[in-house]
Amino acid sequence: MAKNKNTNTLNLREKDPYLTREQQKYDHPLPSREWIIELLEQAGVPQKIPTLAEKLSITDEEFEFFERRLKAMARDGQILINRKNLVCVAEKLDIVKCRVEMHKDGFAFAVPLKTTGDKDFVLYERQLRGVMNGDIVTVRPAGLDKRGRREAQVLDIVERGQKSIVGRFYLERGVAVLEPEDKRLHQNVILEPDSVAQLQPKSGQVIVAEIESYPENHRPAVAKITEILGDYADSGMEIEIAVRKHKLPHEFSTGCLKAADKIPDKVRATDRKNRVDLRDLPLVTIDGETSRDFDDAVYAEKIGRNYRLVVAIADVSHYVQPHDLIDIDSRERATSVYFPRRVIPMLPEKLSNGICSLNPDVERLCMVCDMTITYAGNVKSYEFYPAVMKSHGRLTYNQVWQWIENKTENQFSGCLNVLYKLFQILQQKRFKRGAMEFETIETQMIFDDNGKIERIEEVHRNDAHKLIEECMLAANVCAADFLLKHQHNALYRNHSGPTPEKLATLREQLALLGLRLGGGDDPQPKHYGELAAQITDRPDREIIQSMLLRSMQQAVYEPENEGHFGLAYEHYTHFTSPIRRYPDLLVHRAIKAILAKKTYDESSWQELGAHCSFCERRADEASRDVENWLKTYFMRDKVGDVFGGKISRITNFGVFVTLDDVHIDGMIHVSELGEDYFQYREDLMAMIGERSGVRFDVGDRVQVKVARADLETSRIDLLLISEVKKSKKSRKSTQFDDRLPEGKLTKKSSKKIQIATSVLDEAARLLAESDAKSMRKAKRKKADKTSETTPKARKKTEKPKKSVKIKPKSESRQPAKSNQSDSPRKRARAAKQRSKN
Incomplete structure (x- = not known):
C-alpha cells in the first residue's frame, strides 16, 4: 500500500x-x-x-x-x-500584494504591485498602526469609503520599506529623537543612547539612523545613529537628504565596480564581429551643453521622394549581461537621477561616460534602427541591426538651431538640412495624428564657484530639441512594432486616457472657463490637441494644461501593449536611452534575441514593469525636492524685496504667484489678501472677497513682497502690496458683473446694488407699516358694524353689567384690501427684482 x-x-x-x-x-x-x-x-x-x-x-x-x-x-x-x-x-482569499504610499495628512494608498488595471486602495489611520511608508503589505479589499474609493484591510507586512531614516537630531525632555525629513513618516524615532553618546550629534544636525525595531501599535520606532551628514544649510546637503529620504541607491556595490573595471576602454576586433560597419557614415550626436553621456546619434539622407533616417543607440546590452553584477545594480536603480550639479547614474561611470557613450571620433558599438520614411511622414520600412560606428561630431541644440536658422554652411550642413526637412514632415504628421504638445516654461539654475545659485534662467526649447525628439519617437514606435510582430515579451510604455470620473471633472472645470473638450464620452488625443491650440494665448494657459494632464492617467511600463494616448500611438516603447533607463536595456535584449532567433525572458515582466515605474516616480520626486529647496535657499537673500508676478494657482488656503525673472512660486495666504474674508470658489476657480467682491483669477498680475523663505518646508511666503491687474480674460468676464450671481460681482457694481437694496428695503418697511394700519382700521369698522346689526349682539348690549368679547370673523372671510399675491412684502420683493433687472 x-x-x-x-x-x-x-x-x-x-x-x-x-x-x-x-x-x-x-x-x-x-x-x-x-x-x-x-x-x-x-x-x-x-x-x-x-x-x-x-x-x-x-x-x-x-x-x-x-x-x-x-x-x-x-x-x-x-x-x-x-x-x-x-x-x-x-x-482564493482575495489577497492583494501592495506597496504603501503614505500621505502627509495621515492616510495612505496601497498600490498593487501587479498592475491589473484596478484602482489603488485607500488606507485610513486605523489601518496604519505599525505600517510605514514604502512597506510591502498584503491587503484584503473592504468595500468603498464615503467618496467611492476602494478601502482595504492590512493583513500582513511582508517587507519593510524603511531600513534607515534621515532627519534632524533633537533632545526632547532628555530623550534623543530623530525628526524624519520625509513628512510621510508621521512619528519621531527614538534614538539609542549608546549611538548618541558615541557620535555626539549637535541639536538640529542632519543624521542617518538605522532602524532597530519598528513601530507597533502606539510604540514608536527605535533606531541607532550611523552617520552625521552635517548642518542643514551646508552646501550639497539638500541632495544628500533627498538621496536618503527617497531611498535612492547611490553607491555601487564592490562587485559591480570590479566588473566594470574589467570592461575594456576601447572596442576590440572581436566586438566588431557580425556587426554592420557604419564608421564612415557621418552620424552626429545632438545634446545639451552640459551633457556627458551620449546614447543616441542620428543621420538622414534624401532617397528619391523618400528619406532614410538612421538612429544609432549605444549598445549597453553588449557589456551588461542579464543577472551579472552590473545588471543587478542597474536593475535596482532602474533610472539615472538628475539633480542640479550632480547626477546619480544608472550605470558605473566607466560605462555611462566611457565605453557606452557615443563620444566623438572614437569607435563605439550600437544598435541601429534604419528607417525609410515617405514624403508624407509614414514609416515605409525599418530594420534593426547591431553595428559599429564613429560619431563625426558632438553638437549642441543651440548650435544646430543657430546654423539652421542662419543657413550657416559647414561640414554638417547637408545632413542637418535633410534632418530639418524630415522633422517638419514628421511634425506635420504629428499634428494630423492629434498628438498633444504642451509648451511649458523650463528653468536652469546657474551656480557660482562656491556652489551658490547666481541666477535662474529660462530655458527655451528650439526646433533642434524637437528634431531629435521626433527622431527618437520614430525609432521607439518601430521598436514596439518589431516586438509585437514577433510576439516577444518586453516592456511597453503605456499611457491611458481619462477615466470617466476624471473626464466628468475636467468637463465641469472647462465649462466654467467657457471651454469645451470634444469627443463626447470617448475623447481622442486629437480633441485634446484641438483644445490645446485654442488656449495658446490665454493667460491661464498653464493651469488649463495642468487640468488636461491631470485628467489622464500616469504613463507606466507594462508587458502588454495598451498604446500611448498622449502621443497618439497605437504602440510605443522606450528604445533610445539604455544608458539612463533600464526598460530600454530590456528592449535591446529582446530585439537582439529576435534577431538571433532566440528568446529573452524574465521571471516576472509584470513586477519588473511596476518596479521601473516606481523608480521613475521616485527619481522625479527626489529631483523636485532638491529644486524646491534650492529655490527657497536662493530666496532667503530676497526677503523684503518686491517682485512683479502672475497668479499661477489658487487653492482654498491661498494664492500662488510665479515671480518674474526668477520663475519661482510663492504663496499669499488667504488671510493676507486684503481687509475682507476671502473664499475660494471652486466652481469659478477664483478667490473672491465676501463684501468687497474683489476677485483673484489665474493669470492676474500682482505686485508682492517676499515675507519669508522657510527651508524646513521649502515654502516661500509673499505679501500682496498692489491692486490686482486683471488679465484680458478676467476683464472680459467682469463686463457683465451686474447680471452675474453672487460671488461674481465687481466692487463697483456690488456697491450700487447695496445702495439700491437698502432704499428698497426702507420703502418696503414703510409700505408694510401703512398697510398694517389700514387693516387694523378696517377690522375695527367691521367689528362695529357687526355689533350693530346682529340681534344677539343687540340683546347682549342691553345688559351693561356683563362684559362682552366680540370675536372677529376669520381673516380669510374678510374683504381684505389686497389679495395674497398683492401683499406688501410681495410688492416690495417685486420692486426689488425690477431694480435688479
Whole structure:
C-alpha cells in the first residue's frame, strides 16, 4: 500500500507541466510555483507544509529549499502562510500584494504591485498602526469609503520599506529623537543612547539612523545613529537628504565596480564581429551643453521622394549581461537621477561616460534602427541591426538651431538640412495624428564657484530639441512594432486616457472657463490637441494644461501593449536611452534575441514593469525636492524685496504667484489678501472677497513682497502690496458683473446694488407699516358694524353689567384690501427684482 502511494506521489511530481523549464534552470529542480498553486487549488482547502511536501515527494534534503520556495511565493503575494502554518492560495482569499504610499495628512494608498488595471486602495489611520511608508503589505479589499474609493484591510507586512531614516537630531525632555525629513513618516524615532553618546550629534544636525525595531501599535520606532551628514544649510546637503529620504541607491556595490573595471576602454576586433560597419557614415550626436553621456546619434539622407533616417543607440546590452553584477545594480536603480550639479547614474561611470557613450571620433558599438520614411511622414520600412560606428561630431541644440536658422554652411550642413526637412514632415504628421504638445516654461539654475545659485534662467526649447525628439519617437514606435510582430515579451510604455470620473471633472472645470473638450464620452488625443491650440494665448494657459494632464492617467511600463494616448500611438516603447533607463536595456535584449532567433525572458515582466515605474516616480520626486529647496535657499537673500508676478494657482488656503525673472512660486495666504474674508470658489476657480467682491483669477498680475523663505518646508511666503491687474480674460468676464450671481460681482457694481437694496428695503418697511394700519382700521369698522346689526349682539348690549368679547370673523372671510399675491412684502420683493433687472 505504501509502495503504491509512493508511486502515485512520484507521478504527481512528474506531472508538473513546467518540469522541463525547471530542469533547464536547476540541476535538482523543485516543483514549479505554478504547479504548487494548481495542487493547492485542487485540494480545495489550505494545506500544511509537511503534507504538501509529502504529496510532492520532497526528500529530507530538499525540504529546506522547498520551504524557501514557499516563503518566496508568499513574499511575491502568490500564497499566504498563516499563523497555523497552513499554505493558502492568495487569490482564493482575495489577497492583494501592495506597496504603501503614505500621505502627509495621515492616510495612505496601497498600490498593487501587479498592475491589473484596478484602482489603488485607500488606507485610513486605523489601518496604519505599525505600517510605514514604502512597506510591502498584503491587503484584503473592504468595500468603498464615503467618496467611492476602494478601502482595504492590512493583513500582513511582508517587507519593510524603511531600513534607515534621515532627519534632524533633537533632545526632547532628555530623550534623543530623530525628526524624519520625509513628512510621510508621521512619528519621531527614538534614538539609542549608546549611538548618541558615541557620535555626539549637535541639536538640529542632519543624521542617518538605522532602524532597530519598528513601530507597533502606539510604540514608536527605535533606531541607532550611523552617520552625521552635517548642518542643514551646508552646501550639497539638500541632495544628500533627498538621496536618503527617497531611498535612492547611490553607491555601487564592490562587485559591480570590479566588473566594470574589467570592461575594456576601447572596442576590440572581436566586438566588431557580425556587426554592420557604419564608421564612415557621418552620424552626429545632438545634446545639451552640459551633457556627458551620449546614447543616441542620428543621420538622414534624401532617397528619391523618400528619406532614410538612421538612429544609432549605444549598445549597453553588449557589456551588461542579464543577472551579472552590473545588471543587478542597474536593475535596482532602474533610472539615472538628475539633480542640479550632480547626477546619480544608472550605470558605473566607466560605462555611462566611457565605453557606452557615443563620444566623438572614437569607435563605439550600437544598435541601429534604419528607417525609410515617405514624403508624407509614414514609416515605409525599418530594420534593426547591431553595428559599429564613429560619431563625426558632438553638437549642441543651440548650435544646430543657430546654423539652421542662419543657413550657416559647414561640414554638417547637408545632413542637418535633410534632418530639418524630415522633422517638419514628421511634425506635420504629428499634428494630423492629434498628438498633444504642451509648451511649458523650463528653468536652469546657474551656480557660482562656491556652489551658490547666481541666477535662474529660462530655458527655451528650439526646433533642434524637437528634431531629435521626433527622431527618437520614430525609432521607439518601430521598436514596439518589431516586438509585437514577433510576439516577444518586453516592456511597453503605456499611457491611458481619462477615466470617466476624471473626464466628468475636467468637463465641469472647462465649462466654467467657457471651454469645451470634444469627443463626447470617448475623447481622442486629437480633441485634446484641438483644445490645446485654442488656449495658446490665454493667460491661464498653464493651469488649463495642468487640468488636461491631470485628467489622464500616469504613463507606466507594462508587458502588454495598451498604446500611448498622449502621443497618439497605437504602440510605443522606450528604445533610445539604455544608458539612463533600464526598460530600454530590456528592449535591446529582446530585439537582439529576435534577431538571433532566440528568446529573452524574465521571471516576472509584470513586477519588473511596476518596479521601473516606481523608480521613475521616485527619481522625479527626489529631483523636485532638491529644486524646491534650492529655490527657497536662493530666496532667503530676497526677503523684503518686491517682485512683479502672475497668479499661477489658487487653492482654498491661498494664492500662488510665479515671480518674474526668477520663475519661482510663492504663496499669499488667504488671510493676507486684503481687509475682507476671502473664499475660494471652486466652481469659478477664483478667490473672491465676501463684501468687497474683489476677485483673484489665474493669470492676474500682482505686485508682492517676499515675507519669508522657510527651508524646513521649502515654502516661500509673499505679501500682496498692489491692486490686482486683471488679465484680458478676467476683464472680459467682469463686463457683465451686474447680471452675474453672487460671488461674481465687481466692487463697483456690488456697491450700487447695496445702495439700491437698502432704499428698497426702507420703502418696503414703510409700505408694510401703512398697510398694517389700514387693516387694523378696517377690522375695527367691521367689528362695529357687526355689533350693530346682529340681534344677539343687540340683546347682549342691553345688559351693561356683563362684559362682552366680540370675536372677529376669520381673516380669510374678510374683504381684505389686497389679495395674497398683492401683499406688501410681495410688492416690495417685486420692486426689488425690477431694480435688479
